[in-house]
Amino acid sequence: MDNEMTLSFIAISENEGLARMVMTSFIASLDPTIDELAEFKTIVSEAVTNAIIHGYEEDGEGIITIRAKRNGQSITMTITDEGRGIPNVEQAMEPLYTSKPERERSGMGFTIMESFSDHLSVWSEPQKGTAITFTKEFLPVQSNFVLGER
Amino acid sequence: MDNEMTLSFIAISENEGLARMVMTSFIASLDPTIDELAEFKTIVSEAVTNAIIHGYEEDGEGIITIRAKRNGQSITMTITDEGRGIPNVEQAMEPLYTSKPERERSGMGFTIMESFSDHLSVWSEPQKGTAITFTKEFLPVQSNFVLGER
Amino acid sequence: IGEIQRFLRDDGMVKVSRSIRELSFKIRHATDEFIRVHERQPTLTELAKTLEVTMDELVLASDALRDPASLHEQLFE
Ligand SMILES: Nc1ncnc2c1ncn2[C@@H]1O[C@H](COP(=O)(O)OP(=O)(O)O)[C@@H](O)[C@H]1O
Ligand SMILES: Nc1ncnc2c1ncn2[C@@H]1O[C@H](COP(=O)(O)OP(=O)(O)O)[C@@H](O)[C@H]1O
Ligand SMILES: [Mg+2]
Ligand SMILES: [Mg+2]
Structure with missing residues (x-):
C-alpha cells in the first residue's frame, strides 16, 4: 500500500465539492x-x-x-453511507432507472460511474446503507515533454 | 454547527500537502x-x-x-496523533525550544501556531499521543470598495 | 487600477476565490494550447510548470473546470 486516507463528512451538498477536492489532492x-482527473x-x-x-434523502x-x-x-x-440502502441493486444500476423521477434525476449515475472506472462493486442492504467501491488506473503518460522544447 | 469533517491519513510527509488542501477546501x-488562508x-x-x-518520529x-x-x-x-507525546508541554511551547536541534528544527512551530490562531490548546500524554486544538476566526472583509473604483 | 490591484495583492487582502477564478481561466487556455502543440492532454505537473503555479493552486483552480467536455458526447450522443 502506497498511501491511504479516510474522510468523513456530513451529507450536505456543499461537501460534494469538499469530497472532490480531497480526492483530487489524494x-x-x-x-x-486533465481528462482522467475530470x-x-x-x-x-x-x-x-x-x-x-x-441514501439520506437530504436529512x-x-x-x-x-x-x-x-x-x-x-x-x-x-464511498459509504448508512442510509436507506437499495432494495434491488441490479435494477438501480440499469441505465435511466431512477427512483426519483419527480426530482428530474437522469438515472445515469451508475452508468457514468461504471464507464469512468475500471472496476465497480456495490454493497447495499435496505435500512443499513450502501457502499460503492471503485478502482481506477492512472496510466503514466509517455511524457516526451520538456519545458520549452518538443 | 454549520459543518464538520474528519480526515485520517498515514503520517508521511506527502500527506502534509493533503492535509493543507483538505483544510483549504473545508x-x-x-x-x-489570501493572507488568512496562508x-x-x-x-x-x-x-x-x-x-x-x-509524534511518530517518521516511522x-x-x-x-x-x-x-x-x-x-x-x-x-x-490535530491528533497517537505517538510519543510531550513530557513537558510548557517547555515545548517556549519560543526556540526544540528537542531535535540536530535536525535543524527552528523550535518556532508552537509560537507560529499561537500567533496565527485565535485560540490554541494542547493535550498530551507521554506514550499516548498529542492533540492540538485551534480556533481561527475569519472576519468578513469590510469591503467598502469595488475593484476599479475607490 | 493596476496600482490598487498591486496594493491589494501585496496587502494579502485579495480573496482566494478571485485568484482561483483567474487561474482557472488560464488553465483552460493553457490546456487548449498544450493539446494543439503536443496533440495530447497535459498532466497536472505539465500545467503547473507551464503556468508557473504550485500544485496546490492548480488543484484548487482545476475544480472550476468540472464536467469533462467529453462526458455528454460519450454518454448521450
Ligand atoms: N447511496 C444510495 N442509497 C440509496 N439508494 C441509492 C443510492 N445510490 C443509488 N441509489 C438508487 O439507485 C438509483 C439509480 O441511481 P443513479 O443511477 O445514480 O440515478 P439517479 O441518481 O439519477 O436516480 C437511484 O434512483 C436510487 O434509487
Ligand atoms: N505531536 C508532537 N508529538 C511529540 N512531541 C511534540 C509534538 N509537537 C511538538 N512536540 C515537541 O515540542 C517541541 C517544540 O515544537 P515546535 O515549536 O514545533 O518546534 P520544532 O518542531 O522546530 O522542534 C518539539 O521539538 C517536540 O519536542
Ligand atoms: Mg445519481
Ligand atoms: Mg515544529
Missing part, C-alpha cells in the same frame, strides 16, 4: 491528465450525490465516509 | 483572503509536521486525524 501524486471527480460526485439524495445529518488507497498507479475508493 | 465557503495553512502544516517528525505508519468544525465564521480544528 491522486495528484499520480500526475493525472472522470475521477465525476465518479466521486455521482457517488456522493447519490448518498446525499437517495442534513447522515455521515458519508470515503476510504481511499493508492497502490502504484491504481486508486481504490469506497 | 474553509472555502468562508471566502478567506496563516491557516501554516498552522495545519506546523501541527502535521510535528505529528510526523516528533511511516502512525495515523494522524484532523477533526474540523465550522461555526459561523469560526473554524475549530483538532
Whole structure:
C-alpha cells in the first residue's frame, strides 16, 4: 500500500465539492491528465450525490465516509453511507432507472460511474446503507515533454 | 454547527500537502483572503509536521486525524496523533525550544501556531499521543470598495 | 487600477476565490494550447510548470473546470 486516507463528512451538498477536492489532492501524486482527473471527480460526485439524495434523502445529518488507497498507479475508493440502502441493486444500476423521477434525476449515475472506472462493486442492504467501491488506473503518460522544447 | 469533517491519513510527509488542501477546501465557503488562508495553512502544516517528525518520529505508519468544525465564521480544528507525546508541554511551547536541534528544527512551530490562531490548546500524554486544538476566526472583509473604483 | 490591484495583492487582502477564478481561466487556455502543440492532454505537473503555479493552486483552480467536455458526447450522443 502506497498511501491511504479516510474522510468523513456530513451529507450536505456543499461537501460534494469538499469530497472532490480531497480526492483530487489524494491522486495528484499520480500526475493525472486533465481528462482522467475530470472522470475521477465525476465518479466521486455521482457517488456522493447519490448518498446525499437517495441514501439520506437530504436529512442534513447522515455521515458519508470515503476510504481511499493508492497502490502504484491504481486508486481504490469506497464511498459509504448508512442510509436507506437499495432494495434491488441490479435494477438501480440499469441505465435511466431512477427512483426519483419527480426530482428530474437522469438515472445515469451508475452508468457514468461504471464507464469512468475500471472496476465497480456495490454493497447495499435496505435500512443499513450502501457502499460503492471503485478502482481506477492512472496510466503514466509517455511524457516526451520538456519545458520549452518538443 | 454549520459543518464538520474528519480526515485520517498515514503520517508521511506527502500527506502534509493533503492535509493543507483538505483544510483549504473545508474553509472555502468562508471566502478567506489570501493572507488568512496562508496563516491557516501554516498552522495545519506546523501541527502535521510535528505529528510526523516528533509524534511518530517518521516511522511511516502512525495515523494522524484532523477533526474540523465550522461555526459561523469560526473554524475549530483538532490535530491528533497517537505517538510519543510531550513530557513537558510548557517547555515545548517556549519560543526556540526544540528537542531535535540536530535536525535543524527552528523550535518556532508552537509560537507560529499561537500567533496565527485565535485560540490554541494542547493535550498530551507521554506514550499516548498529542492533540492540538485551534480556533481561527475569519472576519468578513469590510469591503467598502469595488475593484476599479475607490 | 493596476496600482490598487498591486496594493491589494501585496496587502494579502485579495480573496482566494478571485485568484482561483483567474487561474482557472488560464488553465483552460493553457490546456487548449498544450493539446494543439503536443496533440495530447497535459498532466497536472505539465500545467503547473507551464503556468508557473504550485500544485496546490492548480488543484484548487482545476475544480472550476468540472464536467469533462467529453462526458455528454460519450454518454448521450
Ligand atoms: N447511496 C444510495 N442509497 C440509496 N439508494 C441509492 C443510492 N445510490 C443509488 N441509489 C438508487 O439507485 C438509483 C439509480 O441511481 P443513479 O443511477 O445514480 O440515478 P439517479 O441518481 O439519477 O436516480 C437511484 O434512483 C436510487 O434509487
Ligand atoms: N505531536 C508532537 N508529538 C511529540 N512531541 C511534540 C509534538 N509537537 C511538538 N512536540 C515537541 O515540542 C517541541 C517544540 O515544537 P515546535 O515549536 O514545533 O518546534 P520544532 O518542531 O522546530 O522542534 C518539539 O521539538 C517536540 O519536542
Ligand atoms: Mg445519481
Ligand atoms: Mg515544529
